[in-house]
Amino acid sequence: MRRVIVIPARLSSTRLKEKPLTIIVDKPLIRWVVEGCLKTGEEVILATDSERIADTVKDLNVKVVYTPSELPSGSDRVAYALRDERVDHVINYQGDEPFVYTEDIKRLFKALEDFPVATLACRDTEFYKDPASVKVVIAEDGTALYFSRSSIPFMKLHSDLYPLKHVGIYAFRKEVLLEFTSWGQGHLERLESLEQLRLLEKGLKIKVLLTDNYYHGVDTEDDVKVVSERLLKKLSNPTTNW
Incomplete structure (x- = not known):
């Protein structure tokens, strides 16, 4: 069985x-991501539309696949990169997520033995009311009931589990990824602007793995500051947690 991490970067x-x-x-941000994924020991592919991005990692052991700029999402970029590859399982590792943990990568691949799709979530109260932060609620079997930019669930009582912040890293069986990217957008997906809702609307189960590890994607200058501080702290004392 062949498995691979694909990093989409536009x-x-x-x-x-x-x-x-x-x-x-x-x-560069993309180098943090690629180096982190390579340290897991897994095969890594960079799916990008830019030679400048590819040049930043040309000295690393990573395959580069050039993808059309007009592809609408990272998932589409990953599917394009694997269209001719004999792969069983794939992780779509966002190109703006510089924190990578080998144990979470292994757990995601392991989950694909029982579920068609898997992803990560962590307990986080700080971003509960932030619409830029996606929340998830789960069923008793640990699969996703719903993802939303809204503050879900409504916290009338204290919970030791919720709120859960979704970490946008996905593991797919290859055939599921290709089918997923062939579908048109779902109604809920359009309303929330969350592509994972397309899977739920089609009735697919998404296993949500809870993690205590620190994740923080980079979308704004404020994110750059937060992530830089965290990385500097780690570099100054490698034995500390993220």
Whole structure:
């Protein structure tokens, strides 16, 4: 069985100009992501529309697949990169997520033995009311009931589980990814602007793995500051937690 991590990275971005090339601490964001994924020991592919992005990792052991700029999403970019590859399981690792943990990668791949799709979530009260932060609620079997930008569930009582912040890293069986990207957008997906809702609307189960690890994607200048501080702290004392 062949499994691979694919990192989609498009040069153009709406909120942060040329986001993958943004320097964080001492190197481009995309290099943090690629190096982190390579440290897991898994095969890594970079799916990008930019030679400038590819050049930042040309000295690393990563395959580069060039994808059309007009593809609508990272999932489409991943599917395009794998269209001719003999792959069983794939992780779509967002190109703006510089924190990578080997144990979570292994758990995601393991979950695909029982579920068609898997993703991550962590307990986080700080971003509960922030619509830019996606929340998830889960069933008793640990699969997603719903994802939303709204504050779900409504916290009338204290909970030791909720709220759960969704971490936008996905593991797919390849055939499920290809089918998913062939469907048109779902009604809920359009309303919330969350592509994972397309899977739920079609009745597919998404296993949600809870993690205590720190994740923080980069979309704005404020995110750059937060992530830089966290990385500097880690670099200054490698034995500390993220």
